[in-house]
Amino acid sequence: MMFSKIKSMLLLPLMLPMLLVAFLAGCDASPPEINLATAKEKAEQCVEPTEDMRRNHMVYLNEHRDETVIAGIRTKKHSLNECINCHVSATKADGEALHYPDQEHFCASCHTYAGVKIDCFQCHADRPQVLDNSDYKHKLSANSYHEMSAKKQPLNMADMLLVTGDKGAVQ
Template identity: 50%
Template sequence: MTTSGTVPIPNPPKAKENFSAEQPCVAPKEIIRRNHGQFLKHQREETMRRGVRTTQHSLVACINCHVTQDAAGNYPSIKEGSEHFCRSCHSYAAVSIDCFQCHASQPDTP
């Protein structure tokens, strides 16, 4: 984490790969940062209510791409520290994360 004055600014880990050859993520960074909660809610509604399963705004796809292992090969905890991709910004914004009461906070492993 870097600092600006006395406020720590999040420095989330980089994604493992680009979404496509044309763009690094499913949407530009500014749009994702502002709207990711809405994207996830919309994805939830499409999946749970309509049975539509896509990966563009899937929480599982986000976790699989953005949650990275440390040098020892361990995934960060969502509950402690600020190394977890989601936790790094949610702690900064003082927003609780309830997604992981049901969903996995670490990538699927083959």
Template identity: 30%
Template sequence: MSKNAIMAGLVVFVAMALLPFWYNIGGSSAAPEPELSEKAKAAQKCVLDKYDMRANHMSLLDEWRDSVVRDADRLYESTNGKTFQMSLSTGEESCLGCHTDKEKFCDKCHTYASVDPYCWECHTTPKEINQ
């Protein structure tokens, strides 16, 4: 093969490899801010701080699941000293006590991140609880 054909092939390859990056320049948006209920705003403190919850809530929920199912331990003491019920189904002192609108709070970010959690296959949604 000639040197020119090899160079042309490399240029086409690099252009195709970088196309997704060029396509998204300036087009990405920030993650949506979940809408907090009045109760959540008034509490001002969640189980973990806002950034830890965003990054690690799935790991925390997995730990809670194991703790509840395997050890029958239903209480979690937060780093701020407050005790929470490890539950996705009941309770004023659980996540769903403050975060009552699944569509505005959970689904908004899960849709943005293109994830489909399976929590609600077993657990009732917050609106079902509060009816």
């Protein structure tokens, strides 16, 4: 009896660091699990490696925006619109419009955790608007495409009429 008590007292210093490691593992320093389901439906791989995108997406976006607005270069690879088209679904699970302040929004899900405040979406569209181009896809590499289809969105009849009316006027 006495022996086992001494044994447990001896074990305690060994146990403590192990417990500490277990606790610290709970406070993981890496970002929360990001919801990539929306994007994975459209492509296996992002325009850059995932680790690179996590660290440098803001640099790519900043450089691309100046090239686009000032010089008029409109490549799709680092375009914010294409990020949104691929990563953000137009509606929440309950069918309502998904906007940046919502936690389900791909960008917000990590920015909230990291305490990042951005003003991109004060001006830019924060959800894809693919109603007028239902078979949208952009080229990712030589033989793969980011697909963007409107099949999942509940279509508003009035909008549909508007769009078809448009196309009629154009032709």
